[in-house]
Amino acid sequence: MFYLKFPRLSQTSTLRKQPADIKNAPGAYAKWRLLKDSWARYGVIGGGLAVIVAVVLIFFYLLYVVFPLFIPAAVEPVSQFDVPEKALGKTLLLAIEEQNEVAGRFTDSGQVVFFEAATGKTVSIQAVAIPEDAHIISFAQGSPINEGAVIYGLSDGRAVIVKQQYKITYPDNKRVITPSLEYPLGEQPLILDEAGAALEKIAVQVGEDTTTIVVKTADKIRLTSFEKVQALFAEEASFNRTDSVLDIPAVEVADILIDKEGRKLYLVSSDGQLSFVDISNQGSPAIKQKQNIMETGKTITSTAFLNGDLSLMIGDSTGLVSQWSMVKDGLNRPAMQKIRVFKVSDRPVLAINSEQRRKGFITMDADGYIGIYHSTAERELIKERLSTSLPVAAVISPRANALLVQSENGKMHFWHVENKHPEVSLKSLWQKVWYESYPKPAYIWQSSSASSDFEPKYSLTPLVFGTLKAAFYAMLLAIPLALMGAIYTAYFMAPGMRQYVKPTIELMGALPTVILGFLAGLWLAPFMEKHLSGVFFLLIIVPLGVMLFAFLWQTLPKTIQQKLPEGWDAALLIPVILLSGWFAFAVSVPLEALLFHGTLRDWFKTELGIGYDQRNAMVVGVAMGFAVIPTIFSIAEDAIFSVPKHLTVGSLALGATTWQTVTRVVLFTASPGIFSAIMIGFGRAVGETMIVLMATGNTPVMDLSIFQGLRTLAANIAVEMPETEVNSTHYRVLFLAALVLFMFTFVFNTLAEVIRQRLREKYSSL
């Protein structure tokens, strides 16, 4: 940290005119000299302006990186073609692989048509092994979606699970994608209803070891799970089957959803009943909860899990999509809660499909619109109408950069989607957001986690809060010490002492902040934890000690008083302060034991319920206060010292005491300078990185308590920047944090500098 002072001498340069005799002198040498001179001029002007360029460049570069966060998403039609192999039946499901090259169409006749996504050219047609004596009644996509499994429910109580696979090979250095079908539980249909009743609704979850299937027949809901048992030497794995029947009337159930862990089962009826069944023990499913999630008069028209399977998206007949998530209620029981609603259309929402890697989803409504939304950010990213005809099926690619939609008139539309940063909106950055599985909306910064279905929480509010909190406590220490010190040094101190004191305090600003942070974290924090009461006593006893000493001093005989040269009082006070400081700590130990029956820390905790972190805001306040004192001191001291002498002399001559002169004349005149000193100091405190990084626990909590840790914008950047992927949303949000810091300090510094320039002019005119 350091501060800036421009030289105050403002003479105008006398170099602006060329000496006349050179211009007139003939000869190549003179010309060469003049040429050099003008080159130098342009070079120097360029160099001078480069400073402005640098600042502008920093600003615009940060803006350039941040900008894409706020660009709206866009879709671009790539191609349109007839539905491939239309004769093979209606589309049940569309699928598309990672590279957006090959897509698949699952038909109601049990065929899968793989075609080129961009042209519609058929790649291959594969038939699912459906037994001849049965036909398909129900169909569902397996969970998790990115596994690519589907299930067919048949008319005779049997079902078939099929998994689509895309193999990538590189013959002749060209990528070739070969689609194929696989049967994870064998090609033989699974008998789910012994009686042979038709499977009206079906759902499946395909896991590494267990596969869970839930079916609805006319009168029952059955749960069947297959656990893979790998015998030691057997080539084929065998399956352990568990069967159970759910105690829920089957009639109403319109939709069945199983989460990807195979632990939670949701049954939805079209009139709005949602039942939640705990199936973590497959043998005995437990119905945990049943609730009505629709107002009367509305019906559920579509349901889907959001990526991660922690919340349900429910579309209704009035065009609303609501997000329901499992939240602990007041009695710590899990309950489904509506955490947000999207207005999609005025007509029913026909279908909801989720993105595979983010918390986004697409909707299709009866108006013929396709919408892309993001749940956390509550953003409507895309709303596009296909053509005049309604969409019947749609899929968004795994990387969420392509969209394939089939419309009612037998056309297939392939769109390119540009939607890189849907997670960020002004609301998700600055306002409370209700995240999945959280009991209520909150400000949370939690940018990354190991699992891919994690919901990133990019709320800058706790970071800004932490920044301001740290700066506030730092200023609480720095402002009184620095300003009082500046007043004394500039106005009362003897020049002989000032000559040494000023550089010493300025040297304080030159100390690397990493050393201050290290001392704060490893020495001061444990020290304060141990001597908490001593620190508080220090605040009371030292000022009292100083006052007492001052009072006693002036009662001393004049002869002794006059031994101290004027303006050296500060030197005299050093032993007094050291002594009273020592006294504060010494007396604190028995007093603490007496007053608080143990330690003050425990007292705070048990009596007031205030927790104590070892690395807390108080430690940061002291360490960072230490770092900004020199900045404020130096600028304020300059401002006070250069108050024209005739003002103070005049005041004294009119009979004011020195203290009156200081408060009424000097401080008043220098107040703009003092103000700008405080602002620059505040700017420093806001941007300081190393001290907060080392002296706080870096926990992004919003807690005003002085004994709690915090995380600042700057420390957050330092901690997370090295680990982010370039141009990811996280990377850009960190740049946004940097931009916020930049703008913040820019405003403060510019204001301070303008005020200082004004003040300088004022002084020179006085």
Added chain:
Amino acid sequence: MMRVWFKSGAPWIWLNAAAVSICLIMVVGVLVLVMVRGVGHFWPGKVAQLIYQEEGEQPQILIGEIVDTTITPALMAKASGFKMTDEEDTLVQYQIKTGNRDVTGADFRWIEERKIKQEKYPAGIIVIERREWGNFYGQLVGIKENNKTIATGEQAWPMVSERINRALSIFKEINRLEKKEIGAINYGLERLRLKQKKLQLENRWNEPAEKQMAAEKAGYEAEYKRHQTQLGELYQKIRRDSLIAKTDSGGEVEVPLAKVVRVYRPNNMSLIDKIGHYGRKAIEFVTDDPREANTEGGIFPAIFGTVLMVIIMAIIVTPFGVIAAVYLREYAKQGFTTRLIRVAVNNLAGVPSIVYGVFGLGFFVYILGGSIDQLFFPEAAPAPVFGTPGLLWASITLALLTLPVVIVSTEEGLARIPSSIREGSLALGATKLETLWRTVLPMASPAMMTGLILAVARAAGEVAPLMLVGVVKLAPTLPLDGNYPFLHLERKFMHLGFHIYDVGFQSPNVEAARPLVYATALLLVIVIVGLNLAAIIIRNNLREKYRALEG
């Protein structure tokens, strides 16, 4: 009387004076704290042998250095769960460094004074500094050569130091071979690989090139083989001796001399021995590589990295800073533009350093570095050369950060030069450039020097931006070495300030590393305070000089 006194304002003046005193106490206090803790690190402390008895247990022998003491009042100790009798006013606890992490699993232990039954400082206790597992504390039992005990007890001690010197010189040779010779071969092979790829990319990979490359490769490989056999022999030699020592719990441990840095008997050392030991440790600290995840050994690579980075930064920042200052003071008309530049300079000084880091990472590393890689190093892809944080980008980022310091300081120097000197030069027919170059700038050079010194001091202590643009906790190679092109601007480097942060906060064994961090901090403080004092002195001299000129 009290009221009169308050009315006079005197108490407030005293309070203001107290603020100055507190500031001074804080500065001096921090300096003294760092000094005291940092200086003590290398002093060989006495090693105690304690008989220690936990309640209800057999007494045990503990050997270790007492490194810390805490005194807790009885009430508080009770509150934190200690059993205290009524006679006890305080609980005294010692932290002892028992070392022997390979045996006990921890380096440090807290013990209570009241449970110490006996405290002795036997002369025979040895401390072994090892390359692995930290220090060893115990008693010397004997020395072995090729698994045969050749001396035991007191006779073994004179042989130890002699044999350690032998092992150390072999170790040095091994280190030289591995790092320097084999390092150079590996570097050469990597260059050959890149050259081949480059030729292939440019379609110039043909018979003669292939032949030439094969020949070069064969040359390197032959050399490598030769070094490998040499190394084998050296390893054979260094494994010859080992040392048998007894731990405090009575177990015997065999320590191969190949893993030993030094052995000493602190309780048996005279003051002169101790001073010698201190000196050797201090020298090792500034000239050696770190050991054991940076918690032991020296910090030479960090010093080297800091100095090199600062030098490159100074080369970049000086011309820019001086030119900008010259423009502000000598060329520009004082008005809106200069005001704008001053605002810009102030903002450059006020922007948080971490923002420079972010800017440096995004703009210099990814955009500039990425483009350089595409243009000049296509053969290295996908591995980045300049498109990753490194020395050059760190230097440029810090140059930008310290630019305001140089500008302001130089400008002040220029402002102090009396205009009569410029006028004199112009009147004699010199052009403006000549006036600047021959008279003004030379006179302002001490001011530039001041600015440069302050910039260097700032850069040496800055850590936050460096964490993003090129500093690492452990760099395998120095950015300057004997391999062409000698100065490797793209390499990552170590830095004193980051070393403090990393070892103090990210190290697996913070407790053991703490003294080293204090020592590093002391070094950094000395450097920075020294630089700042130098700048102040130069500036004061300068003022005196111009006062004379003006007079």
